[in-house]
Amino acid sequence: MRMRPTLSWTPTDDVLPGTTDLKQVTEALGGGRVLVLSGAGISTESGIPDYRGEGGSLSRHTPMTYQDFTAGTRARRRYWARSHLGWRTFGRARPNAGHQAVAAFGRHGLLSGVITQNVDGLHQAAGSEDVVDLHGSLSRVVCLSCGAFSPRRELAQRLEEANAGFDPVAAGVNPDGDADLNDEQVEDFKVLPCTACGGVLKPDVVFFGESVPPPRVELCHDLVRTSASLLVLGSSLTVMSGLRFVRQAARAGKPVLIVNRDPTRGDRHAVTRVALPLGSALTAVADRLGVPLDGQAEPAR
CATH class of the missing domain: 3.40.50.1220 (TPP-binding domain)
Known part of the structure; x- marks a missing residue:
């Protein structure tokens, strides 16, 4: 699928x-x-919010695809900055x-x-x-290199420390935990690697374009x-x-x-x-x- x-x-x-x-x-x-x-x-x-109901987020937001996420650092920076901010909202839900x-x-x-x-x-x-x-679940993170899983809360703490003062105002938060931020708001965000092997981290969720x-x-x-x-x-x-x-x-x-x-x-x-x-x-x-x-x-x- x-x-x-x-x-x-x-x-x-x-x-x-x-x-x-x-x-x-x-x-x-x-x-x-x-x-x-x-x-x-x-x-x-x-x-x-819903994706497709009245006021659904697809009217203003295109979810991250697996192909974009794995293609380069710029897309991953945008994803993790937006997802990190969205995670705060999810954590309070x-x-x-x-x-x-x-x-x-x-x-x-x-x-x-x-x-x-x-x-x-x-x-x-x-x-x-x-x-x-x-x-999948936003509460877990997986390394695309070594396959190691870790709790999202641990990565959230690391990202907080690496991005002290990161607190932009988002237009909204989407069902995938992705906050609506523009490119200027995320350009200085620091993305962190896997602590086990230095590989690329991804939330343990099925992105669009992924099976x-x-x-x-x-x-x-x-x-x-x-x-x-x-x-x-x-x-x-x-x-x-x-x-x-x-x-x-x-x-x-x-x-x-x-x-x-x-x-x-x-x-x-x-x-x-x-x-x-x-x-x-x-x-x-x-x-x-x-x-x-x-x-x-x-x-x-």
């Missing part, structure tokens, strides 16, 4: 009309073995009612798993266990196979990385249910699309099922 930084799908006659009826979502969760697939829309209520509801459904044995396209760690911070980070690791994809296929239904939360399903699991579930005759305000590329495969804010919708479902949202929310970092 190749992720692309452009919106390659627009709504057609294949979309479902949005509904406010939560009955089918409630029944599916009540039956158990529901696989959750979440996208950027579930984190908007935590202050992290807390799970919202949507994340807490998913965690509560898991604690009560209603879920078969959680796959997230997000890199913010908010599902785990809300208490969800065994989450598959389809596109999701095959073992991770197969794990997700296994989760679809063992689930009774698939519940999509806050994803436009524009890129194939998530859409393929929707198609797999539909081919197997498993109900696909979507909670997303806007039409999605997976609507043709779904039995319903609930066009409500995720936090209030999932809280209402939890209330109907008698599932208390009693988890302790921790910072994403």
Whole structure:
């Protein structure tokens, strides 16, 4: 799968009309073995913007591609300066009612798993266990030379020390943790190498133009196979990385249910699309099922 930084799908006659009826979502969760697939829309209520929704960041921001990142030092300087500033915002983000509801459904044995396209760690911070980070996590860093992994917080501390006084004003922060800064604001930023071998460091996330690791994809296929239904939360399903699991579930005759305000590329495969804010919708479902949202929310970092 190749992720692309452009919106390659627009709504057609294949979309479902949005509904406010939560009955089918409630029944599916009540039956158990529901696989959750979440996208950027579930984190908007935590202050992290969506890519494609109303005011989505793709209208003003082109995500870094793997090819650009590995091509030269200038692109890496721009990425790390912007990402370092964005990391501060991500570190302050807390799970919202949507994340807490998913965690509560898991604690009560209603879920078969959680796959997230997000890199913010908010599902785990809300208490969800065994989450598959389809596109990786901003909380880890990998060296492209020696393959060593390290915590992002350690690199953040090193970057703080190497770039004392770096505190530009950003126009916004994007779902990939990239803050909106111009070239002048990042030109003096110091990029640091791997402490083990001096190689190039990269966040352990799947950039646009990069493939999701095959073992991770197969794990997700296994989760679809063992689930009774698939519940999509806050994803436009524009890129194939998530859409393929929707198609797999539909081919197997498993109900696909979507909670997303806007039409999605997976609507043709779904039995319903609930066009409500995720936090209030999932809280209402939890209330109907008698599932208390009693988890302790921790910072994403």
